[in-house]
Amino acid sequence: MRIGIFGGSFDPPHIGHLVIAELACEQLGLDKVIFVPAYLPPHKMGGHRSSPHHRLQMTKIAVKGNPQFVVSDIEIQREGISYTVDTLQYFKKKYPKAKLFLLIGGDNYVQFVTWKSPDVIAKLASLVVYPRPGYDSTVLPHSYFGKEYLLQGNKLDLSSTEIRKRVFAGKTSRYVVLEKVEQYIVKKRLYKK
8 A cells, every 4th residue: 555644734725735645646656645734843833823623624624525535633633743753653553564655845855854853754654745836846956865756747836824814814715725625714714813
């Protein structure tokens, strides 16, 4: 079995996240992608605009209908800082015979060596790097462990931060998040004062 692990804040989960997961399934022959909303990401210590519960619910809504996409609440249950190495160790125990692939953005890839236990992460999973604006998507700048894959596809200039700013300003998030995610944001009055 080939499993992609896709961690992040998902605040909110947007179309770009879904496209990245779909490209990974197509290009790497993944059987499934597990979306893992972080309780508290170590590189985003400024806090979230919505609670872990809301981010988990929005991610479940976003992936609904795609049998290859599932959501895990392991980091939210664990609470505290969400370290990728701990999450990968959990999934390696849960799926001991599976080949794991960690999906990360090009912006995160260039700072990967600053993560907790990058050498252990690289032993547990192959890195799948997806293009981000401002990052040359034609080549990886260097190889940490020789187990990296570069996803091919157009850069989607979408960011959860910009979506939150739009909603805060009273603008729509239509077409950048799924309709049911947008409805959830409106119903729960997320990203408002």
